[in-house]
Amino acid sequence: MRTMKFGSSTLEVPVVSVGCMRINSLDKTEAEHFVQTALELGANFFDHADIYGSGECEEIFADAIGMNPSIREKIIVQSKCGIRKGMFDFSKEHILESVDASLKRLKTDYLDTFLLHRPDTLMEPEEVAEAFDILENSGKVRHFGVSNQNPMQIQLLKKSVKQPIVANQLQLSITNANMISNGFNVNMENEQAVNRDGSVLDFCRLNDITIQPWSPFQYGFFEGVFLGNDKFPELNKQIDEIASKYDVSNTTIVIAWILRHPAHMQPVIGTMNVGRLKDCCQATEIKLTREEWYSIYRAAGNVLP
Template identity: 80%
Template sequence: MRTIKLGTSNLEVPVIAVGCMRINSLSKSEAERFVRTALDEGANFFDHADIYGGGACEEIFADAIQMNDDIREKIILQSKCGIRKGSFDFSKEHILTSVDGILKRLKTDYLDVLLLHRPDALVEPEEVAEAFDILQSSGKVRHFGVSNQKPMQIELLKKYVKQPIVANQLQLSITNATMISNGINVNMENDSAIDRDGSVLDYCRLHDITIQPWSPFQYGFFEGVFLGNDKFPELNQKIDEIAAKYNVTNTTIAIAWLLRHPARMQPVTGTMNIERLKDCCKAADVYLTREDWYEIYRAAGNVLP
């Protein structure tokens, strides 16, 4: 599979990340087959979080892949921490404790990437810096990033944290594209011009932070998928038309739309369906034309000024 550098690091990663949030919905044999399929497709970057399945997803993944030293060298593991029941927690103690739990469940000595999951209003960046230093010096974490953070939150971290922020995982799909729309509708009197994220797309491009779109098929906040949905007839008609042009599925086109953006994003899949995973991976080889990209953008209800 085609690869990119993750942020400013030298870590080569596939352009498709395999999200493991729902792997606890699979049987043992299904999970094993799912992981094998991902590896066969060249999708060896696996995204986790300590809250997925209450930690069970990391355990199931480690068993499914039959984790050992040989396997570990062939995969890239990312996990996230910072969400607790009823609160967010970026304290030094919580980060360190969380990482130890993640490593134990994944049956590994280190994470390739650790992301801070959702912004903690009570964050003390000095504590985050101390935690990152300990994790890096101990060899437990090699690269660091964030999730769902806007530019000034990242800047605050960077004032204290010496490690580069290599990734920012953000909600982005064809139907959830406000970070793109506000850059098109500059100074316009419409809802699309509203800057809800501090120009995070431009910020990440300027600072070579890889954007990892999560829920690339969702509309709203986990309201459902837009593909094949009667709520989006024009969009689905256009996606199906372009899918036929490239002889791929609508799933492939939805991911290819994200990959076409010059920000060099790394979409995170969420499907546990093997065929859909394969379709996601095929997007790495599809390069939409400018006309294709804008036609899909407009079909989603986005209006050009």
């Protein structure tokens, strides 16, 4: 598995992250096989959150991988907190309690990376800073990041937080590519020119923040996958033609499309299917041409000015 530098840190990570949100859909044997396959592929970066399966997913993962000190040093574990029933919560108390609970479920003493989940408009940066300092000084968290935040929200956080923000999880797929599209349509009067994220793509590149695209196969907001979907005939035709050229699956080409971007993103792969996981990891061996990348982009209905 090809690796890359993680944000502004010295951490080297695989270029794909294994998302564990659905690991509770597997039985014990299946979960063990899935995790072992990921390790064999070099995909040793595992993404969690305290809300995945109401915490159950972290427990299942720890059991499946047989968490112990020798295993722990071979893997990179990331978790998130901040989403609660009916609200978001970046309070110092909640952050500290959530990290402790995740560590207990994951059977580990530390998280390699900890992210703040959906933005909390009641966030007080000073409180977050206090929590981060406690977590860093205690050795419970080594690197910090955010999820679904725009540049100004990150800047507000950094007003008080001294630790580098190394990652930002953002929704991105071929069909959900506004962070790319608005850059093509500067000062134009069309839908794709609408800047909905404060130029977060450029901001993250300028500030050495690794973008972790989530739902790379989804269209809309969890409306379904676009691969094999009759709603996207031209896109599937183009992806299939390029997949045939490289003798790989259409799944591989979708991830290769994201990896081709010079922002050095780390897509979060949410599949629990071993075959599809292998296909996703195979994308790290392919570099699409400029012509192929743009042809896929246009086939999704994105119009160049």
